[in-house]
Amino acid sequence: MQRLVDEFFCQIEVVYTNFDPCHQVGDYGSDAAEMAITVPDGMLSRYSELKGVKEPEGAEFWKETKLAKRLREYNGKIPAEHANMFDVLDFLGGEVQVSYRSEGHGRTRIDISETG
Numbered sequence: 001m002q003r004l005v006d007e008f009f010c011q012i013e014v015v016y017t018n019f020d021p022c023h024q025v026g027d028y029g030s031d032a033a034e035m036a037i038t039v040p041d042g043m044l045s046r047y048s049e050l051k052g053v054k055e056p057e058g059a060e061f062w063k064e065t066k067l068a069k070r071l072r073e074y075n076g077k078i079p080a081e082h083a084n085m086f087d088v089l090d091f092l093g094g095e096v097q098v099s100y101r102s103e104g105h106g107r108t109r110i111d112i113s114e115t116g
Contacts, residue, residue, distance in 0.1 A: 001065050004050065005066070005067065007043075008039060008042070008043040011043075012037055013038045014035065014036075014078075015037060015038055016035060016036035017036075018032070018088070019033050019087045019088045020032040033090075033092055033114045034112065034114065035112050035113075036111045036112070041108055042106070058098025058099060059096050059098045068089050092112055092113075096114060096115055
């Protein structure tokens, strides 16, 4: 999986982040965190081939690729609108819900939200 992430990492775009420390999620009262990224369709295709599945399961893809950790280690410039990205990623390392949506032009949007 690491090789897959290495190959496509520079093509991943963070398109949305939201962190609300005042909003309670789940039974444990954790803060609400959500993020959306776009990835090349080729990354999902290659992942599916490696796993031997037709379509990747969202939360499994997020965890197995360790994208939260990889994005957390990113040393590049973070756009101002995503300045809270590191707070969000702290919470998206646990239980998450993930959904996919085709963006066209060979890209897929992946929405990740904390579930508790």
